[in-house]
Every structure is written in structure tokens, then in C-alpha cells.
Amino acid sequence: MPTSEKTRIFITGSTGYIGGSVLSALLFDPRSNSFQITALIRSANKIAPLNSVGVEAVLGSNSDFEKLTAHASDADVVFSCADADDLHAIRAILLGLKKRHEQTNTVPILIHTSGTGLLIDNADGNYATDKIYSDLDIPMIEALPKTQPHRAVDLEVVAAGEQGYVRTYIILPSTIYGIANTSLVALGVQNPHSQQIPNLIKAGIDRKQGGVVGKGLNLWPNVHINDIGTLYTSVFDAAMKGPDAAGHGREGFYFGANGEHRVGRISEIVAEALYEMKLGKSPEPTVFTDEEVQKYLGGRYHGSNSRVRAERAKLIGWKPVHTVDSLWGSIKPETEVIVERQNAWLGGCRK
Incomplete structure (x- = not known):
């Protein structure tokens, strides 16, 4: 250069x-x-x-x-x-x-x-590879x-x-x-939300119950x-x-990647959060039907396994600081933000 x-x-x-x-x-x-x-x-x-x-x-x-x-x-x-x-x-x-x-x-x-x-x-959520x-x-x-x-x-x-x-x-x-x-988020330019976890949250809100793909045993980084x-x-x-x-x-x-999780645990935390907010019937997630998987998740992506080790990335000096504990701690606050945003949108539509 x-x-x-x-x-x-x-x-x-x-x-x-x-x-x-x-x-x-x-x-x-x-x-x-x-x-x-x-x-x-x-x-x-x-x-x-x-x-x-x-x-x-x-x-x-x-x-x-x-x-x-x-x-x-x-x-x-x-x-x-x-x-x-x-x-x-x-x-x-x-x-x-x-x-x-x-x-x-x-x-x-x-x-x-x-x-x-x-x-x-x-895997359809039924096993870990x-x-x-x-x-x-x-x-x-x-x-x-x-x-x-x-x-x-x-x-x-x-x-x-x-x-x-x-x-x-x-x-x-x-x-x-x-x-x-x-x-850029502060400027109103950047989308602040991911897709995988928010899609699970939005699905739970819409079906009035947190959901899981299969047994939720599959693993992702x-x-x-x-x-x-x-x-x-x-x-x-x-x-x-x-x-x-x-x-x-x-x-x-x-x-x-800097951690690995059982995908079903995310579904469990979302279901617990929605239940506490009186937006879910049970703190235990129920299994998504095939129709719901297509409707909310666009396919069985959430039921798959994907396991990696970021070894080359760390060799060049990448030093990630957030572990899987940060993931667990992020889910309920994001659920609350998405619920608040949807309520604000619905309130605006009713005016």
C-alpha cells in the first residue's frame, strides 16, 4: 500500500x-x-x-x-x-x-x-456434533x-x-x-441488533411463548x-x-468466535424472560412446529451445529475479551429492549 x-x-x-x-x-x-x-x-x-x-x-x-x-x-x-x-x-x-x-x-x-x-x-436441535x-x-x-x-x-x-x-x-x-x-448507532446510522437471537425473541413474543428447535442440544460458537x-x-x-x-x-x-453455547439454552433464557414479563405462558420453551421454523427462523438454521476454533485469528493478534458468560448476560436485556421497541411501535400505530 x-x-x-x-x-x-x-x-x-x-x-x-x-x-x-x-x-x-x-x-x-x-x-x-x-x-x-x-x-x-x-x-x-x-x-x-x-x-x-x-x-x-x-x-x-x-x-x-x-x-x-x-x-x-x-x-x-x-x-x-x-x-x-x-x-x-x-x-x-x-x-x-x-x-x-x-x-x-x-x-x-x-x-x-x-x-x-x-x-x-x-441436526434439527436433536444432537451435538x-x-x-x-x-x-x-x-x-x-x-x-x-x-x-x-x-x-x-x-x-x-x-x-x-x-x-x-x-x-x-x-x-x-x-x-x-x-x-x-x-454510528448514536448518529442513527447503524442497526444495533443482530439476527439470530433477536429472531428467537421476536418469535417468542409473536407466539406468546418462547420456542426451541427440536431438543435444543445443538452447539454453536x-x-x-x-x-x-x-x-x-x-x-x-x-x-x-x-x-x-x-x-x-x-x-x-x-x-x-470466543466461546461456545448450547443453542437450546438461549431459548430457555428467552422463555424465562418472556414469562417474567407476562408475555409467555411458561418459563420452559416449547418446540417450534415445522411451520413456525419457516415463519420465524427462515429454516432450521437454529437447529444446526457449527463448532469452530478461532486459531488463525488469534495468531495474528486478535484478543477477544468477551466470553460465553457475556452471551448469557446479554439475552434478557436484549429481550427487554425488543419488547419495549415493539410496544412503542404498536402504540404509535394506535394513535
Whole structure:
């Protein structure tokens, strides 16, 4: 990367839960004065707030392939934090980075967001698997079929990295928890909530009873949203040091996890919280029907196993500070916030 000029950064998904935390981390980076950040956003009313903190906001979405290509071709580093399964969007970004390489004879960097949903099985909540993936065990990851979630996009990213015109790094967050409390949330720009746990909470509110997929025995890794922000900056720091500082391309997988939980325990805590708030019939979760799984959870994702060890990530200096105890402590407060928000929305509708 050039040392005398600003590092040009392009980020997608910057108003989302993950992307907003990444962008906020970049804005608070000690080197932020040396960054020139462009963010692709979908809402025009967020342009001014982002401009106020020095971010050039461009109106568009992952469907605007020409914009993706154009802005990627103008970037030294791209953070892809939008849809992890959008193959057309990642191809547009890679096309832009290839143009960047051809025009400047430099090798730009892509830091792409995938997820440990890549590893899911069909447990339906009925058992825990013994299979644990390490981000240092590349053959084990490469043995995954292309039909796994995120896999088709990940393969496209890896292939581009192996071709040499871009250095690629793939970050795979696990169950992210915690309400984001960044400068961008304060500005009203960033979504402060994750999806997995809030979806369980919203389902419980709607069906007036906390629910669980199957027996709730399946296991997932977890990571606090603040630790995810530092994972991205850790990978970014290593990438900026040069190609030998951290694995990239075929070896560029970084799991985002610092703990493991039985998924059914989350359902139990949600059910207990809703019961205490008189929004559930019992403190014990009841099993979601097949119809409810589709309606509320979009499939049996919550019943799957996904077990990982974030060994490569920690080798490059990532130091997550939140453990699984933080996960347990976050669920009731988030339930209360979601209930309060829904009540406020209903109150507004009645006026």
C-alpha cells in the first residue's frame, strides 16, 4: 500500500450490525486520518450523518453492480460486509479490484464477510456434533460441499486471491450477540441488533411463548459485537503489513468466535424472560412446529451445529475479551429492549 497517500477504503453494508461496527472501528483507528473511506448505503437520509464524520456516502445497493465495480476499482482495500451469499455482487467487486490491479500494478485487498453458517448440519436441535473446525485446518474447510451456505461466494473469493490480482481475507463470524453501541448507532446510522437471537425473541413474543428447535442440544460458537469489530481491524492491520503477515487466499479464513453455547439454552433464557414479563405462558420453551421454523427462523438454521476454533485469528493478534458468560448476560436485556421497541411501535400505530 502507498505510504505517502491516503489509503482508499470502500465498504459495503456499513449501516448494518456488522458493517457499522467495522466502519466505526475504522473511524476510531489511530490511523484514521490516513484513510479515505467511501461507503455504499441504501438510505439517502444517512448520507449527511456519514459525511459529518468524514465518510463519503454513496447511494446504492448490492444490486448496483456498476457502482460496486467502479468504487472497488478506486480502492486499495474493500470491506465486503453486506450479503454473504450474493455471488453477483462479489463478482462485481472482484471485477473492480482486478481493474485496480491492472491500472496501478498494485495488489488491492479484499476483506470479505462470510459466517460459520458455512458449517451447519441437519441436526434439527436433536444432537451435538463432535466435529470441530479450525481456521488453520484448510483441507477440512476445503472438503465442505459447494452447497453449504456462503460456500459458493467464499470459493469465488479464494479463487480470485489465488489468481494474484487481489489479496483476499475471509472473516467468518459466529453467533454475534450484544447491542451495538457505536458512534454510528448514536448518529442513527447503524442497526444495533443482530439476527439470530433477536429472531428467537421476536418469535417468542409473536407466539406468546418462547420456542426451541427440536431438543435444543445443538452447539454453536459465539462472539460479542465489539470483539467482531476488533477482529476486522486485526485482519486489516495484518493485511496492511504485507502478504507475509497473515494467511490469505486459500489460507485466508478467520473464524470469529470466543466461546461456545448450547443453542437450546438461549431459548430457555428467552422463555424465562418472556414469562417474567407476562408475555409467555411458561418459563420452559416449547418446540417450534415445522411451520413456525419457516415463519420465524427462515429454516432450521437454529437447529444446526457449527463448532469452530478461532486459531488463525488469534495468531495474528486478535484478543477477544468477551466470553460465553457475556452471551448469557446479554439475552434478557436484549429481550427487554425488543419488547419495549415493539410496544412503542404498536402504540404509535394506535394513535
